[in-house]
Amino acid sequence: MAKDADASPKIRVQSISKSFVVEGRAHLVLDGISFSVYDGEFVSIIGPSGCGKSTLLNIIAGLETPDSGAVLVEDEPAGQRLGHIGYMQQKDLLLPWRTV
Numbered sequence: 001m002a003k004d005a006d007a008s009p010k011i012r013v014q015s016i017s018k019s020f021v022v023e024g025r026a027h028l029v030l031d032g033i034s035f036s037v038y039d040g041e042f043v044s045i046i047g048p049s050g051c052g053k054s055t056l057l058n059i060i061a062g063l064e065t066p067d068s069g070a071v072l073v074e075d076e077p078a079g080q081r082l083g084h085i086g087y088m089q090q091k092d093l094l095l096p097w098r099t100v
Contacts, residue, residue, distance in 0.1 A: 008075060009036035011060060016069035018055055029055050030066070054089070061085045 018030040029052035037043050045053045058064040060071050062078040062085060071078040073085060 007038060009038050009072075010074060011037040012070075012072040012075075013056075013060065014070045014072070016056070016059060016066045016071065018052070018059065018064070018066050030059075033069070057087050057089075061087060 013033055013035050016030050016033040017028070019026045019028045021027075029050075033056065035043075045056060047053055055064065059066050060073070060078055062071075062073075062080070062082050065079065073081045078085070
């Protein structure tokens, strides 16, 4: 899909880094991740278990904060958009006893 030269991205991820401390050791899970998503684009995040996919989605949704970098959603910091952003993982685990 061709994008308008003047269009700003709906989501802008800028140099995101995130680490977690496990058993006294820091584990870097995201390091300098940057990308933009424009209106009408479809984006997939793929990778092996434990590579930071869910962490990245949680940061975009404003549920976690990055150690460095920024996320803008419609030109506002992601943390200010709580309640306006959601996502569903491929395997839903929230209510495993429920069926469609």
